Amino acid sequence: MKAKVRILDVHSGRYSVFINEKEAMKAKLHPDDLVKLEAGKKTVYGSVVISGLVKEGEIGISRDVLQLHSFSEGEVVTVIPSSTPESVRYIKKKMNGEKLRKVEIETIIKDIVDRKLRDIEISSFVTSLEINGLDMDEIAALTIAMAETGDMLDIDRKPIMDVHSIGGVPGNKTNILVVPIVAAAGLTIPKTSSRAITSAAGTADVVEVFADVSFSLDEIKRIVEKIGACMVWGGALNLAPADDITIKSERALSIDPTGLMLASIMSKKYAMGSQYVLIDIPTGKGVKVESVDQARALARDFIELGKRLGQYVEVAITYGGQPIGHTVGPALEAREALQALMTGTGPGSLIEKATGLAGVLLEMGGVAPAGMGKKMAREILESGKAYQKMREIIEEQGGNPDIKPEDIPIGDKTYTFTAPTSGYITAIDNKAITGIARAAGAPEDKGAGIELYVKVGEKVKEGDPLFTIHAESEARLDQAIVFARRAEPIRIEGMVLQRIGNI
Ligand SMILES: O=P(O)(O)OC[C@H]1O[C@H](OP(=O)(O)O)[C@H](O)[C@@H]1O
Numbered sequence: 001m002k003a004k005v006r007i008l009d010v011h012s013g014r015y016s017v018f019i020n021e022k023e024a025m026k027a028k029l030h031p032d033d034l035v036k037l038e039a040g041k042k043t044v045y046g047s048v049v050i051s052g053l054v055k056e057g058e059i060g061i062s063r064d065v066l067q068l069h070s071f072s073e074g075e076v077v078t079v080i081p082s083s084t085p086e087s088v089r090y091i092k093k094k095m096n097g098e099k100l101r102k103v104e105i106e107t108i109i110k111d112i113v114d115r116k117l118r119d120i121e122i123s124s125f126v127t128s129l130e131i132n133g134l135d136m137d138e139i140a141a142l143t144i145a146m147a148e149t150g151d152m153l154d155i156d157r158k159p160i161m162d163v164h165s166i167g168g169v170p171g172n173k174t175n176i177l178v179v180p181i182v183a184a185a186g187l188t189i190p191k192t193s194s195r196a197i198t199s200a201a202g203t204a205d206v207v208e209v210f211a212d213v214s215f216s217l218d219e220i221k222r223i224v225e226k227i228g229a230c231m232v233w234g235g236a237l238n239l240a241p242a243d244d245i246t247i248k249s250e251r252a253l254s255i256d257p258t259g260l261m262l263a264s265i266m267s268k269k270y271a272m273g274s275q276y277v278l279i280d281i282p283t284g285k286g287v288k289v290e291s292v293d294q295a296r297a298l299a300r301d302f303i304e305l306g307k308r309l310g311q312y313v314e315v316a317i318t319y320g321g322q323p324i325g326h327t328v329g330p331a332l333e334a335r336e337a338l339q340a341l342m343t344g345t346g347p348g349s350l351i352e353k354a355t356g357l358a359g360v361l362l363e364m365g366g367v368a369p370a371g372m373g374k375k376m377a378r379e380i381l382e383s384g385k386a387y388q389k390m391r392e393i394i395e396e397q398g399g400n401p402d403i404k405p406e407d408i409p410i411g412d413k414t415y416t417f418t419a420p421t422s423g424y425i426t427a428i429d430n431k432a433i434t435g436i437a438r439a440a441g442a443p444e445d446k447g448a449g450i451e452l453y454v455k456v457g458e459k460v461k462e463g464d465p466l467f468t469i470h471a472e473s474e475a476r477l478d479q480a481i482v483f484a485r486r487a488e489p490i491r492i493e494g495m496v497l498q499r500i501g502n503i
């Protein structure tokens with residue numbers, strides 16, 4: 001059928017096309033059917049929504065579709081019902097635990113990017129990877145397919161450095177310090193991040209508090225060629241576009257299947273033309289990798305994948321047994337990161353980790369002698385040069401370089417938990433901390449999160465504050481309080497942990 005485009009002010013987070021009920025009956029279309037819209041060389045797939053918002057002879061297009069495809073009001077398109085894509089068969093193959101061929105992986109990724117696969121099919125693909133995994137051939141094919149279905153950056157500077165965390169540990173604002181330290185040393189580091197996957201704040205969510213993170217590749221190229229660095233969202237526009245689509249399913253399920261994680265991270269690095277990549281694997285209870293042995297195995301996979309892509313990869317296995325620093329949630333983390341850059345000091349875990357990772361990159365990039373990288377990184381941080389570079393990044397990305405930590409608004413609905421007894425902090429439960437911050441509204445509500453006053457090993461007295469929950473609404477705050485009461489996020493014990501007798 002032919003129909004005239006009607007642009008609707010609807011943002012559903014999905015590729016939806018709106019069809020009048022009578023028109024749908026005539027064309028035998030049903031809710032959620034997949035249809036193809038064709039106009040000249042333009043082709044777009046979307047799911048049918050039956051709606052009175054459009055008249056007979058019209059086809060409604062939501063703002064989601066318009067973000068990537070230009071249609072004009074009244075433009076005539078052909079609407080063609082579409083059958084189940086071939087890639088669904090390959091997803092079922094993975095569900096059955098079978099190995100996928102390169103061409104099958106390429107087809108799945110192309111169909112994700114073209115929106116031929118709907119959310120339910122994409123979630124099934126992600127779940128099949130969580131359960132059945134991928135081998136290195138499949139991971140390499142997936143990485144290249146994810147990168148090559150989008151644009152690639154070609155920066156006129158060498159060497160190109162990069163850093164990426166596998167995430168999972170709450171409060172991990174570390175790379176917001178690492179990037180300006182490395183760039184202040186004269187190296188080039190075009191950093192892309194994803195938004196939160198399992199945590200309460202991805203690096204892109206935190207940076208977005210003080211600067212824009214969505215740029216075209218041309219804009220990124222201009223910024224990086226001018227100041228040597230950027231901190232942008234990988235999901236913006238057309239950089240490894242399948243990544244952000246699969247991440248939506250991962251976030252909903254709070255999972256990050258290992259093979260997909262490798263491909264997600266390395267496809268972004270490949271698309272940015274990064275030559276020297278440092279991967280951070282936080283390791284500890286309640287994060288993605290719990291033991292050093294598992295971290296070593298994953299490190300080998302990153303290094304092997306890097307070799308196949310022509311990239312030199314090093315891995316830092318870092319301590320992830322409790323949150324990094326004292327804040328969790330986008331705005332609170334932005335305040336803490338900015339404060340550390342401005343003053344050159346901050347919580348030990350944040351400064352140690354940031355200077356440690358930056359030091360490795362300075363050595364990899366050849367600006368620090370072996371063994372001297374961390375010292376150099378600390379000097380750059382303490383001298384204010386990293387803060388100066390951060391100001392440049394904020395300014396080039398459209399933010400206010402004069403912003404101060406206290407200018408950043410945080411959720412004003414608060415509740416503080418206190419120590420029920422005196423003793424020592426023997427554990428902080430990463431998953432519970434993330435769960436509370438997410439229940440409070442993070443990462444979508446930027447001001448939501450947690451301020452943590454204690455760390456493992458510290459002594460507390462009964463009644464001392466342990467942490468404050470921040471939320472932007474009373475309803476979210478109540479949810480987070482209920483979650484926190486159930487979860488016991490902070491364990492306090494005396495020095496005698498257990499008494500056992502008469503065994
Ligand atoms: O912790 P979760 O949400 O699972 O992982 C996602 C986070 O980890 C990575 O961090 P970075 O950009 O290397 O700093 C991603 O880019 C993202 O910000």
Ligand SMILES: O=c1cc[nH]c(=O)[nH]1
Pocket residue numbers: 165166167193194197256260261262264265
């Ligand atoms: O960018 C990232 C980081 C962690 N896990 C992913 O899948 N992607």
